[in-house]
Amino acid sequence: HWLAWHCSSVGAVVMGDAERNASYARRALAVAEAALASDVTEPDRRVFTFLAGVNRQLLVYAELQAGDLEAAERDIEASRVLFDSIDSHATTYAMHTRGQLLLAKGAYDEAAEVLREGLARVRETRKPTEAANILAVLAQAEYGRGRLAEAEAVCDEAIRIAGDVGEVWLTTSSLALKGRLAMAREARTEAATWFTRSFAVAERSDLLGFGMAAVEGRAELLAERGRVDEAARLLRFVAAFEHTPDWIRAAARERLGALGRRSANEVVASLDEVRAAMIPS
Numbered sequence: 001h002w003l004a005w006h007c008s009s010v011g012a013v014v015m016g017d018a019e020r021n022a023s024y025a026r027r028a029l030a031v032a033e034a035a036l037a038s039d040v041t042e043p044d045r046r047v048f049t050f051l052a053g054v055n056r057q058l059l060v061y062a063e064l065q066a067g068d069l070e071a072a073e074r075d076i077e078a079s080r081v082l083f084d085s086i087d088s089h090a091t092t093y094a095m096h097t098r099g100q101l102l103l104a105k106g107a108y109d110e111a112a113e114v115l116r117e118g119l120a121r122v123r124e125t126r127k128p129t130e131a132a133n134i135l136a137v138l139a140q141a142e143y144g145r146g147r148l149a150e151a152e153a154v155c156d157e158a159i160r161i162a163g164d165v166g167e168v169w170l171t172t173s174s175l176a177l178k179g180r181l182a183m184a185r186e187a188r189t190e191a192a193t194w195f196t197r198s199f200a201v202a203e204r205s206d207l208l209g210f211g212m213a214a215v216e217g218r219a220e221l222l223a224e225r226g227r228v229d230e231a232a233r234l235l236r237f238v239a240a241f242e243h244t245p246d247w248i249r250a251a252a253r254e255r256l257g258a259l260g261r262r263s264a265n266e267v268v269a270s271l272d273e274v275r276a277a278m279i280p281s
Helices: 002-014 018-037 042-066 069-084 088-105 108-124 128-144 148-165 168-184 188-204 208-224 228-240 246-259 271-277
Strands: none
Touching (some): 042 088, 069 088, 108 128, 128 168, 208 271
């Protein structure tokens, strides 16, 4: 039962569905907590303590997407306590999400400090998937600090490791971030290439929702060139696409508002038009 609800929760995370993620994570957490409240052996108690901590982390993702930072803080701390009670290395999960929470608060220096400590720990234990996840968030923290060279180096490492371990969604997200970093350097042609690569990986891997970050970036490039109507059509696609993660959808809607193109009656680009627009011109 725990595995069924947990896998459903992870699937919702990948599809960017915060509401379902929270619902399934709570059901999985209830199973783990019920087991802990029963008369289980010590090895089983350690297992269910770890599983409860993992599901607290999944709740954090949903809470961060919903902007409920207080709830995210509580669940990060609750998971840390659970992990510390069985294995100090598992605490890196909580360090990863604390870094994301600090990013949401705009505390970039503190986020970078927490994430670098977590990265050192996962490198000690040789956990490449966790390292790639932390590196991707660390790149955003360095970007927020205005340290573009450091952000690009960290992002490159995240892309390399994500490719090695097959974390396609992370590869897609990190490639889109490379586009953002290139834009920050005013290297717009390079940025368009990174966005194209991100979108291509997402579509090829049937994770098109994560490719919407690249589409949003491409729309911004078009708007900068005065092609506002084309940009708006792309942003409406991002906002309307059912598998767009919540945080990307919110960013697209905000950018539409900034362009003055938020009307629901306006034309939405087709997927074929989006594909064509993602080819740099």
